[in-house]
Amino acid sequence: MSDHEDDAKNRDLEGARVGSEGALTTETGVRVEDTDNSLKAGERGPTLLEDFHFREKMTHFDHERIPERVVHARGAGAYGYFQPYEGLSDLTAAHFLSGSDVVTPVFVRFSTVAGSRGSADTVRDVRGFAVKFYTEQGNYDLVGNNMPVFFIQDGIKFPDFVHAVKPEPHNEIPQAQSAHDTLWDFVGLQPETTHMMMWLMSDRAIPRSYRTMQGFGVHTFRFVNAEGRGTFVKFHWKPKLGTHSLVWDEAQRIQGKDPDYNRRDLWEAIERGQFPEWELGVQLVPEENEHDFDFDLLDATKIIPEERVPVRPIGKLVLNRNPDNFFAETEQVAFHTANVVPGIDFTNDPLLQARNFSYLDTQLLRLGGSNFQQIPVNRPVAEVNNNQRDGFAQHRVHRGKTSYFPNSLGGGCPALADEGVYRHYTEKVEGDKIRKRAESFQDHYSQARLFLNSLADWEREHLVAAFRFELGKCEELSVRQQAVANLVNVDHALAVGVAEGIGVEPPEDPGTSGHTDSSPALSQANTAFGDLTGRQVAVLVAHGVDGEAAEAVRDSLVDRGAVVEFLARSDGAVGTRDGGDLPVDRAYTTVSSVLYDAVAVPGGADSVASLSEDGEARHFVLEAYKHNKTVAAVGQGTALLSGAGVPEMLSEPPLDTETVDGVVRAPGADQRFVEEFARLIGLHRHWDRATAAVSA
Structure with missing residues (x-):
């Protein structure tokens, strides 16, 4: 390390203030006094467009990558619909929330944040949860995440955060991971990141599937009704199947076994007709109660605890159609936090203000110019009529000689509307032009x-x-x-x-x-438990298997919505002990227990003996046990569990159905056994199971 590098490494933050060598400047060489706070009208006021440092910093960041997204590059999408439970006209003028008879088409995109398009699905990361509502009043985009808070309070810090979490610039390592020096150096020096880092280190960062993942609008927005009355609102998406996650060892192994694990799960669920569903809920705060909390509603690193303000369910989201073409739709869909409709408005959250600038700027580069809204997946169902013309990828054929307002030669068209228009919420704004964080933002x-x-x-x-x-x-x-x-x-x-x-x-x-x-x-x-819809269950079989037991397990679980696969050493079919054939869905040598939610071993002495001699079959069972999943055995199947090393497991078949630590055994696949097996799978995991000494 050179003397210069050593000096730079050991220099404290104050040493880099204006006046020192190597001071922070704009691209034109102007020295900057503050790069942590955008210029606002008062400490809690809106961000000002004249903040040239913020605009330059954000613009340069938005244009760093082409053609994939700078963040949220790897994603999966689907079409569906949203339907309210009731009308909310007392709260908002938004038509798509006006009554239970209004059904609004949507496109939803889920994504990881830090990795490139070629990274894996199950990395430890935040997940994007973005919904485009094609409403009669225009497109509304609710662009959120699977965590209700964010890393920073002011959007001017977003380039710094993403630079820190991305692969380190000198060697482009590591991909799609936050486990490296630059990220932890950044967050260790930014106390405001602490709350979000707790979420990122929790199981929320490794969701079991998109179907079992919550979503949040993150920011505090406003509902505005027809009379102009505002109400603060936070948005929550709650999955019908409950909120469930992977375990970390399992998540890492899935990256090698199936890097498209979450994408595939979403696609296949929709193809099966098991349409994923979420409930939209809102937390509502009357404007007169804005300052009733011990935190600031404009601070995106904070939640409103549900014990303080309950979540009110207002509608459901159902995804029922896969895209026809990944690039044309999922890749080219463009979300923008400023895509709002009458009845929904912003607050002065400085992170939200920055996103309202950044998203549009990003789309202009990524999608080739200002006409990206004409791409089919982005087109509104509402009529589009304006004087914007030409540019790259212009698809509209405009007729007439006028392209300005006002005009008389074109009959005054397009004219200004006098009803159903978007009116910004009327709010008094005053304060000094200042770069400063409000004191109410200081509790981290x-x-x-x-x-x-x-x-x-x-x-x-x-x-x-x-x-x-x-x-x-x-x-x-x-x-x-x-x-x-x-x-x-x-x-x-x-x-x-x-x-x-x-x-x-x-x-x-x-x-x-x-x-x-x-x-x-x-x-x-x-969270919610008990629903087996889409749960993946592996049934290990070999020649001589008890075919009746295997089929009884499969039929019972399939009736409850689970996906059951027979796995053998090789593809094809295995002979049953009564002389029949049992078709095999996959060879277990091509998959892994980490791709399944539960494992069952039917009886049949010859079948169990063959499986017990196969190290991969034994590992399959023990690995599932290690990851706290439900394991089941029928008849002689118990011997495979015992031989695999499942703790305290007797090799002899039990005399009756019994359950210990999420392992169920029975002499046969009767109704009592299959009901108990289904109940245990519905619990998702068995956390009381002692697995530290299990070598899998």
Whole structure:
């Protein structure tokens, strides 16, 4: 390392202030005094267009990549519809929310954030959840994530955050991962990221499927009714199947076995007719109650706890059609937070203000110019009539001699409407032009602590393990220590637990006082259970299998919506013990237990003996057990579980149906057995199972 590099590394932040060598400047060489706060009209006011530093920084960032998206590059999409439960005209003038008889077509795109198009689906990352409503009043885009908060408070920091989380620029490593020095260096120096990092290290960052993933609008928006009265609103998407996740070891293995795991799951569910469904809910805050909270509603790093403001269900989203062409639709769909319709408006959230600028700027580059809204997937169903002309990829054939307003030669058309128009919410704005964060944005740890307090014991264990894994990938010990020093402001025990796993000094307890509140809605332990729709179940078979038992398991689970596959050593069919044939869906040598939610082993002495002699079959069963999944055995099938090393498993068939730690055994596949097997699968995982000593 050169002397210059060494000096730069050890220089503290104050050493890089204006006046020092290497000061931060704009592209024209103008030195910058603040690159953490956009220019606003007052501390909580709107971002000003005249902030040339913000616009230059964001524009340069938006144009860094072509042709794929800078972020959210890898995605999957589907068409469907949204239907309200009731009319909300008292709250909003938005027609698509005016009554239960209004059905609005939608296109939804799910995505990871950090990776390129060629990365895997199951990386630890935030997931995008963007919905385009093709309403009668124009297109409305609700562009959110599967986590309700974000890393930063002011959009001017977005380029810095993404630069930090992306592969490091000197070697383009690692791809689609946050487990590296630059990300943790950044977040360790930005306390406002703490709450979001808790979410990112939780199981929310590795969803089981898009069908079992929540969505959030992240920001506080406004409903505005026909009389001009505003109501603050936060949007929540709740999956019908419950919110469920993978485990980290499983997520990593899936990346090699099937990097398209989440994409494939969504596509195949729709093709089967098992249409994914979410409920849209809203948290509503009257304007007069804006300052009733111990946080700022304009702060995107905060949630409104559901115990303070309950989520009101207002409608359902159903996805029922796959795209015809991935590039034409999923890749070319363009979402924009500023695509709003009458009845929905913005707040002065500085991150939202930045997104309203950035998304449009990005589409202009990525999709070849200003006519990207004419691409079929982006076209509104509402009539389009304006004086905008020409440009790249112009598809409209405009007629007439006028392209300006006002005019008389064209009959005054297009004319201004006098009803159904978009009117911005009337709000008084005043304040000094200033680069400053409001004092109400300064608490960075209370809600991170609230999140931690809300988790089940097994979720906390996963959280600590995730921090250890990520920070353990950081090469610089100082970066690890810096991250732990920040975590101690959330919880001393958490910081110590992380420190002990990454080779840094455990911090002293600072005695930080903080609330011990919890919010049960934040824990996946309190989600919906029991629905088997789309659950993948593997049934291991070989020659001599008890065909009746295998088919009884399959038929019972399929009736409940599960997808059941018979797996054998090779494709084709296996002979049953009564002389018949049982078709095989796949060879288990081409798949893995990580691709399934549960495993069953039917009886048949010859079948079980063959499977027990096959190391891959034994590993398949034990790996499923290791990942806390439901495992079942019928008759002699128990011997495979015992031989695979499933703890405390007897090799002899049981005399009756019995369940221990999510493992169910029975002498035969009778109704009691299949009902118990189905019940256990519906629980998703069995977290009380001791698996630390299981070698799989």
